Amino acid sequence: MNLPADLKVSVRRDVDLSKYCTMRIGGPARFFAEPRTEDELVELVQFAREEAVPFFILGKGSNVVFADEGYAGLVITLIHFNDQDIRINPTTHEVAASSGVHLYRLALACRDAGLSGTEFLSGIPGTVGGAVMMNAGFSRFAGQMNEIGDLVREIRVLDEAGQRQTLERSRLDFSYRHSGLEGKIILEAVLQLVRRDSAAVDAEIRANFDYRNEEQDLKHPSSGSIFKNPPKPLPSAGRLIDGLGLKETREGGMLVSPRHANYFINAGHATCEDLSRLIKRIQKTVFNEKGILLEPEVRIIRA
16 A cells, blocks of 8 residues: 655654564564644544554553554554643643643643642653553552542543534543543543642642652563452452462563562563563463453554
């Protein structure tokens, strides 16, 4: 297939997707593009739909892994998509952020404005769009969970027909690691925050980073939590895996982290197939021993 010469954004061929995912595994994308503006994104989506080319929207790649054979369609990464676009309303304490804004940058902008609510997002290696799509969350306190869906007042999306649409809070359906936005492309999110002293916000950001550095394996390529936590009062996925002595279980180059049992790390030249085998092995062992089927949080993309 020939690409149209008048596309506003460059489309590359055979791009190594492992460089765009935090697990550092995955094959090549047949087509790959990095739009910076809304018009460029809309044009790419229209092109893909008109040509019947499958496409995938990628954020920072911290919760997805591509198959070893790669992706046969168009991967559109939003890591540069209006990535500086953060608008703060000091009167209403609302923050509008493009889906391409990195979460750490968002948290620091809110801190500097004396607004609180996004501190828990600061250590998540993702973008606003990816976080909203999966309703990302984190807490260093047992039994507590902060999720970005709790903050969302409205979002702008490209809907399944390629039309821009604003969805208010009443039309959204957030739950644990779920947003109900499948099929839509997030353009922007408006978050409702609260006023707080910047020094206190900064202290919370630092405390979250300290916790992550102490408790989680951040020195090796990973996708963060591999499994969703089972519903309460069941133990967390990490506790279940650790309790069965499964830390350091290995399949090829993929290893259950010795520091955090719900982290799988790329210990060297791992493949997506290694990851798939290790997921199935851990699922089978936990189910056989505890009767609990762990549901993957990481998404393996095949096309």
